[in-house]
Amino acid sequence: MKTDFLRLAQQMMQRMRTLRWWGIATAIALMIAFPSVLTACSGQPSNASSDNQIVVSILSDPKTFNPALSTESPNVFNLTFEGLLDQNPMTGEFEPHLAESWEFSEDKLNLTFTLRENLKWSDGEPLTADDVVFTFNDIYLNDKIPTSSRDILRIGAEGTLPTVTKVGDRQVRFTMSEPFAPILSSIGLEILPEHALRESVETLDSEGNPLFINTWGISTPLSDLVVSGRYKIDSYSVGQRVIFKANPNYWDAPQPIVEKVVWQIVPNTDTTLLQFRSGDLDVTSVSPEYFSLLKKEEDRGDFTIYNGGASYGTSFISFNLNTGKRNGKPLVEPYKSKWFNNVNFRRAVAYSLDRDRMVNNIYRGLGVPQDSGVSIQSPFFNENIKGYDYDPEKARSLLEAEGFYYDDQGKLFDKDNNLVRFNLITNAGNKIRESIATQIEQDLEAIGMEVDYTPIGFNILVDKLTNSLDWECHLLGLTGGNEPNSGANVWAVDGNLHMFNQNARPGTDPLTDRQVSDWEQEIADLYVKAAQELEFDKRKEIYDRTQEIGSEHLPFIYLINNFSLAAVRNKIEGVQHSALGGPLWNIEELTLSTTDSDLKE
Template identity: 55%
Template structure:
């Protein structure tokens, strides 16, 4: 999402849940000009985000934005404008005729940020010991699972610079899955081998946000220099980064990158307008103001086209119970949420065009699909995708047909006379999120539903969604990309981000009595079929069916697809902003023109 201003700088492009619906490129009340006085001659870029990092361990990450796009690379990368696959740590690769084998050749002389050599051993370790290790609870494994058997690729070293990946059956996204970041064997191998008192690898507790940044060994354009909770992450140029420009100059060009941590977007706007911030995600609420100030403020507003992410509300459909017998969701409300007509009625009752006109200032379109509009697999309404244009009367008829009823005050009751009322959670710190939530509350009141809007901090929301599962409805979004299979961990019933009916992960408490609906299982099967189908026309047909099912059964009720807009100081050169890649996907190419 963009206003919803997510920095989709992760060119590795696997879908990560966005719990902060406005993870804006913003700035906190700490004045970044202090850094300029402390290091006057050091070229530096100042941007920021809502919320602290959740982990420095890539394999365990579930949140976006995150630090990994700046500090790590994989064998391949993805162009943030075109979506094309490009060489990264691997200078080349060869795919066998039967599409079951890829041999990668690493660049010569690769090094980690501590100067140690980066070799094929690191690649094999990353995949075999971390991503494919069943003892490590990583969402990455969901993306690598192949076919009905859910088999995993085999990875072996051929020599110091060559690594072979093999799979048992055709897997269309095979090449793109090798863009996962490579992690350092010399720093992490011992933690994978060593088990704690519960028999879990020590790796699971490695590289949390309390780790000294100097201990985090990386291979990307930057390494972390410092992290101060609720304040900032400071990145410095990785002296061993492999990229050089056409004339041999080391990259990235900008020596220091400062990521401020903010609590709200109002402060961000003030700081940008006062000149303390180099870039800002532009929301529809601030577009007109900033557009008038472009010349005076010496900045340019870039239009990156439609956002590649999604925004939605989702209901907790999990029918399970905690091990003490307590239901995750009140059984009365669970029956409402698991009634498809109820979800469809809610979809019809939300006036998305008014959301666009009033809150998004006309800068966006209604959203109907989980697949990014930039993807060749996107199914448009013109091609037959079901839509839920505002129709409160239709919503009421669906509810009455499903056994709900109205009292003499127009309040919606279920068949047993219970008042229909639920809590909608959203991340705090954004006027846009508050406004969207307020309108949804107002819209649903028109069909007799009472919504209690609860704005909570990023960390608490993440805990509820990903650990305690203690929630009824939430407003959030996912990042997007070209390859649908990058969302396999969202749509597979046992996926780590199957948030609307979450299965507990290996390190979490069990859930008793969880059920998987037929349509839910069917979407999961279709994602498996789509991944193994090599014929592009057939793949498109398969993913079209997943979108039809998603819109029929509405595990996510999609809202708005805004334009991606960002304001950048004119002395920042090399910007290639897009809705697909975001603002900082090519951070290694950015330059600061000295005035």
């Protein structure tokens, strides 16, 4: 089936194959474009095998077992749920999953999926077209449910959503108001069970919100979870581990060789390294600080370090630009809000950050400076973005031109005599981010700013960015891919991850006095326009402009793009590591060999 949409994806992949960085061929993997999510880790999640299981290390507990409400990565849903289709990380081809086929109408306004026969949920109930219709109409497209997925499905200037209808026992049709270029990249969302969740969607709490918003949290009895993926959650011990077991009702028989996946919760990357070196983990992301050490141990440790090229995603700092108030109280202290909303203040910060020093000292040369919210490897990346080279003198000049001044001790004050001091948060346990935060603290102190650096738990951090909105500056990352529309939830002015100026979510107290700037609205409008454009070159021009505006106004001050490195025990055979898919994306094809080192009393 060769539609314009598929040809567009293949054209993207062809352009990807020409990209090189520092002589290392970038991975040409292309995954389904889920909405951008916050990342707790600086690389791929780790994994390990013993007998017929693989053990994976993650930094923090899962935040939710409800895929529609998730905004963080890693999460459990790649193992436990599936969508209608997926995209092969190595070839970029769309592949059927719950659907066996799909077809566009001639005018590109209708997309019809045909489900596989005899699909089942993990509890044995049939998985049908009714589940697909329920998932989209009652959950993802329900404006009472705060899901990031809705933002990437909005179509055209009016932001209309597709109409989803059942047209046969196994057929579901998506009808669009106009052709929508990223539809295949946007529609592979997790399908959810109607029989298990409809009551929670239709029942409202005392404030008129669906009970679904609090359904399938991490305290939910695991027997209540109904999934469609290759694995289901077998056990969960808070702060210790999540164990996944093969789902006997999964559609793609036979059962995988890897019968169990174990996620060890290790809130410190140093401890993760120790566990991998001792053999307790079979796969781990390789951070730059440990690359040389692990490279020397490859033969003795019987593992291989895979390089997937430059990682997808972004790392950045961002200031809270929200001028809003909640219950009459400003989210940000008004005098600090004036600093943060001054574009030259943000530019001064950008000029003061020595990113080359970050690459050399923190990333050990295994990374490159980043200047755009679009991944370097994406065919939509704007190579002409100049960025902000390290120039502390220019930073000082910009600040002084805006009325800031220095006292005799070199400390920076605003024109109202307020000391420039703010709090910087990042997630605790991620050593790379903690090192970057320490350098940022030093770099900004060199231009007179006082930074109170505070590492906090990842789930607490996510809550601050999405619910309480109580923060000043954060250091974080977002997932990325080739299709920029996967970040529509970040750039839409009311998007679910528009974190630098986040609107109140459903179920939280509303905001007053929140303002949206002209440039902010322009980026949002351009994202809409790009999704309307089917021709690749014209789409790229539009996305180029969004990156130019982002670089000019700096809602995110981008930092470093690291290389995607993973160490995998050689007993795991069939690994095809890629920057997008990671080392275990083809887990159903992996086999586990038995060696002498596996034998224990």
